Amino acid sequence: MKLGVCYYPEHWPEERWPIDARMMREAGLSRVRIGEFAWSRIEPEPGQFEWAGLDRAIDLLHSEGLEIILGTPTATPPKWLVDSMPEMVALDRDGKPRSFGSRRHYCFSHQGYREQCARITEALATRYGDHPAVVSWQTDNEYGCHDTVQSFSVAARDGFRDWLADRYRTIDALNAAWGNVFWSMEYRSFNEIELPNLTVTEANPSHWLAFRRFSSDQVIAFNRLQVEILRKHSPGRDITHNAMGFYAGYDHFALGEELDVLGWDSYPLGFLETFRFSEADKITYARTGHPDIAAFHHDLYRGCARNGRWSVLEQQPGPVNWARNNPAPHDGMVNLWTMEAAAHGAEMLCYFRWRQAAFAQEQMHAGLLRPNGEPAPALHEAKQSATDLKSINPDSAPDKHAAIIFSYESEWITQIQPQGQDLSAIWAAFSCYSALRENGLNVDFVRPGAALDGYGIAVVPCLPVVSPELVKSLAAFKGQIVLGPRTGSKTADLTIPKNLAPGLLQELIPLTVTRSESLRPGLVHDGDGWRLTRWLDHIEGNAKPDLVCRDGTIASWKHENVRYCAGWPEGSLIREVLARTLAQTSLPVQELPTGLRCVTHASGRYWFNYGPGTANAGEEILPPAGWTFEQFS
Amino acid sequence: MKLGVCYYPEHWPEERWPIDARMMREAGLSRVRIGEFAWSRIEPEPGQFEWAGLDRAIDLLHSEGLEIILGTPTATPPKWLVDSMPEMVALDRDGKPRSFGSRRHYCFSHQGYREQCARITEALATRYGDHPAVVSWQTDNEYGCHDTVQSFSVAARDGFRDWLADRYRTIDALNAAWGNVFWSMEYRSFNEIELPNLTVTEANPSHWLAFRRFSSDQVIAFNRLQVEILRKHSPGRDITHNAMGFYAGYDHFALGEELDVLGWDSYPLGFLETFRFSEADKITYARTGHPDIAAFHHDLYRGCARNGRWSVLEQQPGPVNWARNNPAPHDGMVNLWTMEAAAHGAEMLCYFRWRQAAFAQEQMHAGLLRPNGEPAPALHEAKQSATDLKSINPDSAPDKHAAIIFSYESEWITQIQPQGQDLSAIWAAFSCYSALRENGLNVDFVRPGAALDGYGIAVVPCLPVVSPELVKSLAAFKGQIVLGPRTGSKTADLTIPKNLAPGLLQELIPLTVTRSESLRPGLVHDGDGWRLTRWLDHIEGNAKPDLVCRDGTIASWKHENVRYCAGWPEGSLIREVLARTLAQTSLPVQELPTGLRCVTHASGRYWFNYGPGTANAGEEILPPAGWTFEQFS
Amino acid sequence: MKLGVCYYPEHWPEERWPIDARMMREAGLSRVRIGEFAWSRIEPEPGQFEWAGLDRAIDLLHSEGLEIILGTPTATPPKWLVDSMPEMVALDRDGKPRSFGSRRHYCFSHQGYREQCARITEALATRYGDHPAVVSWQTDNEYGCHDTVQSFSVAARDGFRDWLADRYRTIDALNAAWGNVFWSMEYRSFNEIELPNLTVTEANPSHWLAFRRFSSDQVIAFNRLQVEILRKHSPGRDITHNAMGFYAGYDHFALGEELDVLGWDSYPLGFLETFRFSEADKITYARTGHPDIAAFHHDLYRGCARNGRWSVLEQQPGPVNWARNNPAPHDGMVNLWTMEAAAHGAEMLCYFRWRQAAFAQEQMHAGLLRPNGEPAPALHEAKQSATDLKSINPDSAPDKHAAIIFSYESEWITQIQPQGQDLSAIWAAFSCYSALRENGLNVDFVRPGAALDGYGIAVVPCLPVVSPELVKSLAAFKGQIVLGPRTGSKTADLTIPKNLAPGLLQELIPLTVTRSESLRPGLVHDGDGWRLTRWLDHIEGNAKPDLVCRDGTIASWKHENVRYCAGWPEGSLIREVLARTLAQTSLPVQELPTGLRCVTHASGRYWFNYGPGTANAGEEILPPAGWTFEQFS
């Protein structure tokens, strides 16, 4: 794995650049990501390009042997551009414009802005496309950050109407597919269809799902426009983009298809604080991050990447500025996070950022250097990582153990129609992932319908829409299968299948979900050392009870190599169901102590201690924030 | 009591209709409610009516002997109609349009839409007004659902100005009545008056109360327009409308006056989850509903109905889709809920809905049939209920025990001017209702000023505006009277009466409220086995202390047959005050175990067990979700 | 200290006025504040003045010997005025107009409205400027109440652009100062700059800080316009304004400079309920107020006042209407609050209001009289206070013990860039204030850079921007100095200083903050009887550890007479740091029991018991709500 750093030469006096470049090299970094927010410097007035600064920055970095990832600056169009077509900004769900003054102030569907993006990308690509230092391009920055995928603008509405006409061909087909007769919501033409916001009560869920799909497709199309220009003018360079954490605003499998390398931005402490971890976990792991946060995304985005090529484009190096509370990483964690990315197969990791900015929105976001240019603690850990990677640099992928089958539209569906408080497909996937990793296993994320050869277990945490391809791949799979609730419960248009849930999966397991209930927190069915919470599917059919609560409620069902979990796949229930299932596989299961995790390769096993105390990792005793590599003899 | 079901033939293939109709009949149902969301099918293009489908559906249902409640489709105007006059939609309190895409997308004050409603009602009434199957009409659907009574549109503003001019005659009279001098809010003409939203801090409470009254009046006028057309073209049919739970957006006494039968929609589990019950109750009663939820509304709407004729137009048959969490009813509860409606005197109960829709907004809402057309558990309980009702079908009203005096404007006033966190007149009424029912009593809701003959106790939980008629009826009443705080504390314009609270009621009890304080949760005054919470009125006058806290705070006052409760009427305080009061009556008081309730008729007593365990009901031991009828010998 | 009352003759029949005036005099009141909401009576039609009523009211009050504080009515422009220029209202952060219907419906930047204010002020000042009864003028009412300082209108935007051009001169200077290069936020002219609301994610913090400064300056300029007119037409009268509690919307030091006497409005129970006190404190002190609420503002506004002349313009006399819960003061508290104001050096205290209004927004707000004109309990306590003040009327200021250095922009900065949940400069100041007062000390608030002579300790709780003047005054100070976190961490443009925090203060203490972390509640570092919470600065340099947590974390640092507190200055940590520091002074430190407070003058000590039990105050035992004066022998 290569190490790199995100750098903004335009933020610093030019006389400092050589010092920075030398320090980067000396720290063992070989890549620099630049340029993604520099539009106002590149083109300070409409059509007037000022290349000299960027030319010199690139040449200077090149002269120190650093390889460059060059970003297109389309996440930050300058004020003059926005003023020239004010309707290019997105509208929020309330219809308010999301205006200039920070970043991402654009609507993905606005054709005029797309043309501007093509123009600036073309200008950059023609100027630097064959520069020897430029080894990679990043399109835009963090698509969807600040909730920007969905726009409720006129441009989006018009685009949506076209998209619907393409997909459904006739308005009668759309009315039938969505069941618009329900509340006299029938349309006479595609031009009568509005965006699903601002309705009196919730819009038709089919309407929402179509809009989510459309919005995701707009991101892909927006990105593709830049990719095509870059491929043309800068052949042979890898094109990448940086995805985010716990974010499902667009289909990352689809984006992965368009890119050479899928990147993501890893902020374990910020994510712990921001997302739905327990209060206790938020304190226990405040300075290490929950042990599955980074790993989950490493494995997820490896699965989304076209050929499994992925990287970390931004790595947290210290306290950030954007979470509600922003503690510092425990000593050693920056090194540990780096090595865990390597263990999961990243081909590069960039720290964000080189030097803490002394100004603007992210001035409280740490860097490898302090704002005054002196080393911050992370610089030493980056250096240490560079050294470590010289001896231990996995060139293999982790062994195949468990597969989790996930789709982004599953998360859209659980957001559109949660049916129970906070029930979410991606968090169901996270719970299953955690439970598998606590058993010492590697986990791959697999697109529905992809082959499952080599895995011992395949878990489908919550996948409402099931395709024939998925059924086929599961039917062909010889390992153990666990299906979670709501799986197979919907058609592609978000209606209920004629044969009820689990729909097509009835081919695999002879049961029908006749009734689903969601249970408020605290309303539980106790088992023996576990409890069913939050959801209960009532089942008919010939599958056999697998796990039964003390009150007789059946928590999971079984037929041959397939289990159906009738409760929400979380906590002690999913741990119990997976433990029973894993016992029927020959996977190298080992129950790990709290906070310890491992990644197993053919050559050995990587151990990572996220816990507050020491932990036995193979032969070794790991201190907090410690990691090691156990070579197989 | 008759049983019926809500049915949407337009949602299903026509070849299924005969099967459905036969199954309804076989289940013992005799009524079908149809048509209330079918506008886009009846009139797919402006002015082009397509009656054939509805004709055939009505004839088919008729051929199975089913009686039809036909709904006017005005809750769901089609897109073409909204597009023809976009300003017909309501504006929310922030001024945002509440647009097409779900239902109830209209402003009650919009004259153009009222004309459209008259047109479609006239069309339906002339076509089906004398059809032998049509025994009843329902106007619109759930007025006010999704917070739709108040609209902040231009149509509402103009209507409000006219309404004010009618009510106050001169602008000086309005300025004086509202005290507009307070913050230089004096108007020079009615045309200067705006709606009370979007002000810098709260608008004048008198302004708000006028707007709430106006908004309620708009609902009544909107409804009356349809009623007049229906009465003209369909004489002899009962006209009804379906009210909602814990909803006070308009004056239901006023609506009741306009209708032949007042209906309501009973969703005990959804209401438990949605409304202000304790966390503990939300778990204990998750699958049965709090024992007073359905009963409270049965008795309230019986009181609001013109001649006491009322029905349940929608009965929850399984999990719903709209609460935050949606558990399934305990086995037996659908039968229990049905029989409790009968015990309270409903003349009909319709289950909502016949078959679970496979599509659109309510696809997760259970029906008597599953989405695939097979029976769901509720069908069996409906059948059981039909059988039960053959032997036990009360044709009497419950015996008269206790009267609660309630007005809708009381709730508007406590919303406009709560003075203490979450203090609400309707919830005060609910607390009093619960305490009376826990003592085994029947409760009637009585409009202020109506005669109180036959009751042993009259409770006025919280009625800020007291009329001379109410004073007269209370003065004539020989039973015990309990007045709650804030009663008599306001004039009709929401100002303080010259003689202070309880205003006109000083004729009944010689006391003056000189100071009122609201107490945050946790700030309590302990009594002996009870505690005063949330509110404390300081009193002067000649009434005697009735109940005194350990610290000397006087919790209730007494004069002859009248008590004044100085703390908020909830929890252990109101239980204690009512227990002391009931001890002075000859009512058949019996303290019931938790979760058990009864309804007493001349001929016997109905028992209902909502609790998690068994309960002794007269001679019988009831299981959870059990009910019985104890015949008086 | 004089006593007075707020009175609204326009609310009551004229025949009542003589009774009111006589009762005021008999109660020992000598001042009456009138007129501040009476515009619609003074000028009922554009340009038509109706002076007769106000003439008679002033003469009548004068005839009873009462002195008048006359308010300009600019907080409540009449409807006709707003209709004549609708764009005079402010827009809220979402862009919605803040319309007529309550009060404060104006934008400070609207030039047309400023002209109207000048016109009405001129009219009042010329009519009453030399009236012998008029001894003082109040400008407007509670600037900023209901969050009205910031307006996002076109008038504000245009004013902001001018203000920026004045301050930065060139757009390049502004771009550089704000670091606008960060996200291509560079402007080409001042006319490209928008207000910082409605951005996709947060705007540049420098942008926000400039807007906060601009908004504050608009208040000062708005006020100055009236002051100039009043000084011209009514020479020799004191000009005042009433500030609010826990409110930092504008710079009160700057406003203080413009006025003769700075007033404030003291509602201890409303503030306790509304602001960030613990649940336990909200119950313990529900009827007395937290013991530091009133005192904190007395001392703060004394510090903001030009010559230390300050008063209480509104004193809570009973339950108010505007907090979430509104309990009544404990018997004696109105007297105690009055005497504490005297002890802190107020020159006047006015009760709000004379008679409880029977109508409009504040009808549930108590007065000295009930709505029916009879005495409420506070009238007796006001009378008692008048008597008490005859024997005990401090004409000295409290002794100098401790100085807290505070600036309003500190609070703006912690609001703009909290970095940790709810961390706030003004609440840090409150915590330090409480800890000092619990040690029996007097506290003065001092503007940064002012001389510190005479104090034993100077505390800088949280002051991000440090000026050379402050460094100079601290360097000259011989007492003990305590610096809190974030102090000196920012430049005047809200960027990070080149030498990092504490910036210029490195001249006083040789340390550098190399990293700051914020800690979520519950993430603590325990000391011996205290704990570090919410924040931790990592330090390098030659200062010595002063206070160390059990895990080795250094909680405070020391160098000569300067301490730097590395944790958030709250709770047990700041108590410990201050206790250690006070031990090195010769101040008359005494640890007071919970709820007891004192104010020390040269002649003696005032004791106030806010606690629920009795307390030993010097030689005396004080009951709850008791106070006494201990004369020094």
Ligand SMILES: [Zn+2]
């Ligand atoms: Zn981001």
Ligand SMILES: [Zn+2]
């Ligand atoms: Zn509804």
Ligand SMILES: [Zn+2]
């Ligand atoms: Zn105020």
